Amino acid sequence: MVLMSPKSKMLLERIKTRHEKILGLKKLIGMLERHELVEMKPSTTTSSQKKNPPK
Numbered sequence: 001m002v003l004m005s006p007k008s009k010m011l012l013e014r015i016k017t018r019h020e021k022i023l024g025l026k027k028l029i030g031m032l033e034r035h036e037l038v039e040m041k042p043s044t045t046t047s048s049q050k051k052n053p054p055k
Helices: 006-015 018-040 042-051
Strands: none
Touching: 006 018
């Protein structure tokens, strides 16, 4: 769900109505902000997930 190509996101945004588009953009912005934090601190999130896989 999070791992979508930019083209898929653009198509989905075009299909949505204007009101849904605004809500979707707010969610996308929040996801992008969280993603940027992960990108800035890869050692805290990605590596810890690799070291501790779900049992």
